[in-house]
Amino acid sequence: MASTTSSPLVIVVSGGGPVGLTFSLNIAAMMGKHVKIIIYEGRWFVDEHGITRWQDEQQGKTRRDQVVTLQDHVMEQVPTFFQEGLFQKINERVWPTSRNIPIREVEDRLFDLIQPFVQNGQVELIPEQLNEQSKHLIEGDFDLLVGADGSNSFVRRYCNIQMISEGIEYACGVAYNIPQNIPPSDEPLHQALNCILTISQTRYLVNSSTSRRGYLNIRLVQNEYKELRKCLQKFQDCNESLDLLDYNKCPHSPVWSIVRQGLEFFKISAKYVTRIVPIEINVRHASIVVRELRFEINKTQPTTSTSNVGGSKKNQFKTMLACLAGDAAMNVHFWPGRGMNSGMKAAMALARNILRACTSKTSPHSIEVRTPLRLLDFLDYEGFMARLRLREQQGRSLPILMDSIDASVGEAYTYAHLNHCYDRYTKKLNEKLKETRSRFDQRSDWPHLTRPVTDEELQAACNRISHNAVAQLSLANPWPTREMSGIEVLVEDTFPFNLQQFLPEPTIGEVTSDRPPSTIIRHRFLILWIVSDMISENIKKIIESIQTSPNFADPSKTTAVITTNQAQNSSVESFHELHVVCTIEEAQNWIVDNRKRLETHGTLFKVITTWSLNEGKTAVDVIQAVRAGASRVPVLIFTNTPEETQPALQFPNVIATYLVYDLYEFVGINQETQWDPGCTVLSEPEEFAALDTCIELDCKGCPCAKCHKCRDWHFTGDQGTWDWVCNYKNWKKVDEDRWYNGDYTLFTKRDGATCSGYFGPFYGFYRLVCYYYRDGGLYLSHFLDGHVCLCEKH
Structure with a gap:
């Protein structure tokens, strides 16, 4: 029986990534005090100052390196403070109707935007991954469960919602970060040229932010993917970093040649590669995105049975709705660049559907929370997701899946070595590049009209790659622009909303918290x-x-x-x-x-x-x-x-x-x-990181350009001992005893060191740690694993 209540609608959100935060910001800005949002995210933690933050390398987590393309028609439907805050630091237009931004930047900016709602009590952040033993699932003290927790969604499994696969493809992701103040020969290509090279073929794709930080995506046939995984597994088994400049570790084998040729095509030096990732793309979707969920809660009530006057205890069951959004509901092929856009559309549509279900029928502009929410109230959301799936999976992802590169790769290996074939392939590739340039130049909204791409630049791209790569790119079909462009599924068509009715962003004060530091648990x-x-x-x-x-x-x-x-x-x-x-x-x-x-x-x-x-x-x-x-x-x-x-x-x-x-x-x-976190890459050594390209170390020491750990510590031992130290992750007890019994003294501070750390015993944590104080807090770290740079002997 539905009831009207003055209490807020309580929503538990599993997943605090871009989709979960987009949903939370939209619903909070529309419903105000009538909604309470509880967000679970296992990638957060509470630091020593009681502030909830993203885990990163210091906590043993790898933040996402990818750069995404956010479409204008999606961003136009979010509150003004959302748009301004999201692109506050990076506002780059690479394509005519979209902007490029790193995923990490999206996560950080949206996390900042949610803080005022945390302070006013509308939003609660829980730095844990939602699971069967989570407090809210046990007690059932909420009204709606939202799964925005990725392709391996806990909420989807919890609700027993089946996934339907449309097909699988394979790829490789190569993350890179090109610093400032580098030799002119290492300067990256302009974004205009990156776009032309990407659109003209379907083997390599670059998506970058300011041409310096981004991802080179490489489509692979299945055998190439298996070989890549085998190669990466060897490095992972030995706990070693890749080194693309070391041909003894990464020889001129077919799979490494594919990676190197992609870097050459886009003129990205291997020394700036930071990670190589195998990618299995499973284009699939949930059979439904809204489910009525009945589950047992940890509450009891006395029965009214006359046979037991004192009353007995029996379990209670509660019925509520669970909804999916983002990758939890639908995985698309990342090649068309619409994955995050689809997730944000779903988040906005779900938020507007909830608002519609809670809008008074007698007074259209007043909110009336009625619980439990009904399945029938969310038919429009189910229909919206079906249309979105049809457009993004059937209309964009499947054409890429069906346009396999297997044939072009096979033909290239057969004929590329013949001189007359090489000449023909080079000419064809150059013509494809010129045709793409011409199409872009004819567009009045092309954002790079003031930076024309020359014939010499196009020819140079063909000349700097091998004969086999020329053949592959010449034979690969160009970007299917007709299928990629065209009609969009718009949130406002199904859920119209006057954007002027978004509530203003709450005023934020000083961020404080009395929460104790969290112990990060790997389940x-x-x-x-x-x-x-x-x-x-x-x-x-x-x-x-x-x-x-x-x-x-x-x-x-x-x-x-x-x-x-x-x-x-x-x-x-x-x-x-x-x-x-x-x-x-x-x-x-x-x-x-x-x-x-x-x-x-x-x-x-x-x-x-x-x-x-x-x-x-x-x-x-x-x-x-x-x-x-x-x-x-x-x-x-x-x-x-x-x-x-x-x-x-x-x-x-x-x-x-x-x-x-x-x-x-x-x-x-x-x-x-x-x-997949993939394998880190050991780049060409640099003495120190440029001051404008590294985050300041907490210890105030000088950061390494590669590992970003402190380089202020000088090793005074011989080469054999250095090799032994660098192998610390494989030490046995006898090695640990050797270290603690005196070999640690081989590390001393450099002359002029700025590191504020001290190396010595700190009981209760390790026998020997590096410890330092900053901003009133004590910081501890394992000296070898967490503090000192071991990239090279210094």
């Missing part, structure tokens, strides 16, 4: 797989592949705690585990035996089962049995007959699938594949 999965006695060979292979994957094997490669606000996960306990039992009874005994481990903070328990088990029992029996000992534990039913599993799907937080891909996501292997 560890304890997974129990219940198989029947007749386990198939296929299941055995899958189990083996999981148990031997990097997420489950070789825990010695985890890094230790660095500072007081870093993840404290240096032990084996930070890695996932998969255990296999044959019967329900064995599963129940395992749960009893491992009770303490299951209750450990940061541990998430999951169960996998087949549909049919021994003695006629099914997954329904499994769910009832395991949840008797571990309520709300997520269950995945791995079966090739998912149509039989409907009785089990009536339970919350249950998934049924026959796809190994879904199974791997469930156990934590295929998580956020489009944002």
Whole structure:
């Protein structure tokens, strides 16, 4: 029964990235005091001053390097303070109707914009990843759940919403950062030339910010992708950085030649490459984006049964809606550059749908919160997402998938070495570049009309790449501009809103907080797989592949705690585990035996089962049995007959699938594949970072240009000892004893050093740490792993 209340609508948002923050800013600016938003994000942490911030390299996290293109028609629908704040530092128009901006900049600016709403109490930030054990899911004290938590969405799995794949393609991402004050020969190409080179073919794509910081994306055939992963895995296994300038480590093999030729085509020196990332692009979408969710909450009420006068306790169930937005609802091919635009459109559409559902029918301009929200109130959002999916997946992503580069790559390898073919390919590529230039020059809105691209620049692009690369780019189809341009799905067509009615941004005071510093927890999965006695060979292979994957094997490669606000996960306990039992009874005994481990903070328990088990029992029996000992534990039913599993799907937080891909996501292997951290690259050494290109170190020391750690410490030992020190991540106890018993004294401060740190014992953390004070706070870091630069002997 719906009820009208003066209390605000409480919304829990899983995911504090661009989509989650866009949704929160829009709904807060439209509904004001009538809404309370609680955002969960595991990539945040609370620092020693009680301020919530993004985790970065100092906390062992890799921030996103990608640059995105934000379309004007999307930005025109957000509040004015949103537009001005987002492009406050970088406002670059590369293409006629859009602006380029790094994802990291989007995250930082939107995070700044949400702070006034945090201060006035409309928004609460929780630096944790939402999971089955989160407080709000247990207590059920909210009205709407929003999943803006990426392609491996917890909310989507929690609601048992299936994903439908349209196809898979493979790519490689090469991140680079070109500093200021470099030799003229290293200066990057102008954005006008970058655009022409990108549009004329579909093998390489550059998306950059001010031509200096960005991503070179490379489409790969499947064999090239497998070879790239194999090469990168070798470096990851040895815990080494890549070095594109070292041909002993990265020889002139086909896969490294593909990377180097892409860099040459866009005149990006390998010394400025910072990361190489394998990318598996799975173009897929959720079967639905709005679901009515019934789940058990941790509240009790007395029954009115006369047979028990005192009243007995029984569990309560609550029904509410869950909605998906962004990659949680739909993955598009990043090549057309519409992924973040689609996510922001979904966020704005959902916010406006909620406002519509809470608008009074008698007084159109007043808000009347009625709970619970009804599924029928969100039919327009479901319809909007269907149209958006049709436009972005069918209209933009699938043409790229169907325009495979396999044929052009194969033909290039066959004929590129012939002189007459090389001449023909070079001529054709040059003509394609000139045709693209001509099309751009004819556009009155082309933002680079004052910077014409010359014939010599186009010819130079053809001349500086190898004969094989010339053949590939000549044979690759040009950008399908007709499919990429054209009609757009507009938020305002389905959800019209007078932009003048956005509430003004709250006034922000000094950012203060009394929250204690957070301990960053890397969630560890304890997974129990219940198989029947007749386990198939296929299941055995899958189990083996999981148990031997990097997420489950070789825990010695985890890094230790660095500072007081870093993840404290240096032990084996930070890695996932998969255990296999044959019967329900064995599963129940395992749960009893491992009770303490299951209750450990940061541990998430999951169960996998087949549909049919021994003695006629099914997954329904499994769910009832395991949840008797571990309520709300997520269950995945791995079966090739998912149509039989409907009785089990009536339970919350249950998934049924026959796809190994879904199974791997469930156990934590295929998580956020489009944002794989990849391998860092060891660039050509520079003595020091330019002052305008590095963030100031907390210790006030001189930063290294590559690792951004302190270079103020001088090593006085011999080369053999230096090599031993640099291998510290593989030290055994005898090596640690050698270090602590005196070899640490081989590091002394340089003459003229500005580092304010001290190296010595600090009990309760490490036997020896680097510690320093700044802004009234104490900073601690592991000397080798967290503070001193080890890029080269100095």
